[in-house]
Amino acid sequence: MSIKITGVGSFIPGLKRKNSDFLKHEFRNNDGSHFPHNNEVTIEKFKAITGIEERRYLEENLCTSDMATVAAQNALEDSGIDPETLDYIIVAHNYGDVKNGSIQSDSVPSLATRVKHNLRIKNPKCVGYDVLFGCPGWIEAVIQAQAFMRAGMAKKCLVIGAEALSRVVDKHDRDSMIFSDGSGAVVLEVTSEEGGILAHESATFAYQEAHHIYFGASNHSEAANDTRYIKMNGRKIYEFALTEVPAAMKTCLENSGKTISDVKKIFIHQANEKMDDAIIHRFYKLHKTPMPPNVMPMSIQELGNSSVATVPTLLDLVIKGKIEGQELHRGDVIMFASVGAGMNINAIVYQY
Missing domain, CATH: 3.40.47.10 (Thiolase/Chalcone synthase)
Incomplete structure (x- = not known):
């Protein structure tokens, strides 16, 4: 028995934000003091360290669970399985659904439940839950899924990582330029093939x-x-x-x-x-x-x-x-x- 990825999918938001879009931001140090140099220098140093030239932001009418749903649909289509045969849907995130212009995180119901609802899966034995584990959350969710599968508790799992960090960044913090939005998903299955995890x-x-x-x-x-x-x-x-x-x-x-x-x-x-x-x-x-x-x-x-x-x-x-x-x-x-x-x-x- 092996546990393999049989389908992959992602959702990359359409709004591009280039480094030049931050030229008019008022960046400050953690203590509130002004930077000793202008934004051109700040952005140049930022790119040299991080490698980031641009990032993607979520469209205003969407939330994290929407991205997760699209990535899930793409992974399911790629795998070719019937969504009704899924045993688990696990969604890794950190901030839930934060609507554009809001400061409130919404995680009830869980994002996994929302994704299952959006996918129109009727099977109640398809269990959905969320994982909060920082940036390693998707990998940890894969580890959990394969544990269920090795224990004989599941044969097919959908594991998603989704986050909209643009909704929780401080525009006065230089580190805000690092963060972006997106979602990726995989379908894991128990197979007789060699390899896998x-x-x-x-x-x-x-x-x-x-x-x-x-x-x-x-x-x-x-x-x-x-x-x-x-x-x-x-x-x-x-x-x-x-x-x-x-x-x-x-x-x-x-x-x-x-x-x-x-x-x-x-x-x-x-x-x-x-x-x-x-x-x-x-x-x-x-x-x-x-x-x-x-x-x-x-x-x-x-x-x-x-x-x-x-x-x-x-x-x-x-x-x-x-x-x-x-x-x-x-x-x-x-x-x-x-x-x-x-x-x-x-x-x-x-x-x-």
């Missing part, structure tokens, strides 16, 4: 690291005091990720029975181009092996950081041939890895 690894570091990413007030002192936005301590996250993510990936690979030379692609959470590159270099360094070229597909340049959606969206784009120079072949050993709020990290070794 070979190993996984998860961890939560909360003793000192719990609040590296948090909800906080605007950097502008005159903004509404009762409104909170996504905030992060970038330096601490960078240092944490460079140590813990490669170590988790190494353990995961060892548990899979595969070697570093077997790995063809690594789908890492699109958090920050410089950080992602450093993580993968460190991972290969742990194996005393140089990082091979073209092993790390990237979409952050055009799509930004859409949290739980980055990995499944990237997978869909590569499989559908939409990222130049990147492709997968039957039997390829690949890895998924992520780090995010919690501080949570995880990884999966998968044979395509």
Whole structure:
């Protein structure tokens, strides 16, 4: 028995926001003070570090559950299964449905329930629930789904990652330029084929690291005091990720029975181009092996950081041939890895 991805799908919002769209923003430091340089310099430095040139924002009339539904429909169509035969629908997100112009998150009913309703699935034994696990949420939801399947509790699962971070960013925070919106989904099935999920690894570091990413007030002192936005301590996250993510990936690979030379692609959470590159270099360094070229597909340049959606969206784009120079072949050993709020990290070794 193996557990394989039999369908992939994504939803990439249509509203493009280029770096130049932030030229008139009034960015401030965490203490409310003004930046010592103008926005042209700020944006230039931002692009050099993150690699982001543009990002996608959700249309005003849509919410996160709408994106999740479209990605789910695409994955189901790709798999060819009857939605009524699904055992679980698991949706990873962090902020629920936040309507345009609102500051209130709506997670009741759960986004999984909303997606099931939108898909018009009648079967009550198709169970829907949400996962809140920071940016690694989609990978963790895949890990949970395969646990159900190995335990004989499910044969088919729909796993979705969806987030609209544009609805919870502080426009006075330079980090707001990182975040974007999107959704990706996969159908997992129990099959008799070889491969599929070979190993996984998860961890939560909360003793000192719990609040590296948090909800906080605007950097502008005159903004509404009762409104909170996504905030992060970038330096601490960078240092944490460079140590813990490669170590988790190494353990995961060892548990899979595969070697570093077997790995063809690594789908890492699109958090920050410089950080992602450093993580993968460190991972290969742990194996005393140089990082091979073209092993790390990237979409952050055009799509930004859409949290739980980055990995499944990237997978869909590569499989559908939409990222130049990147492709997968039957039997390829690949890895998924992520780090995010919690501080949570995880990884999966998968044979395509």
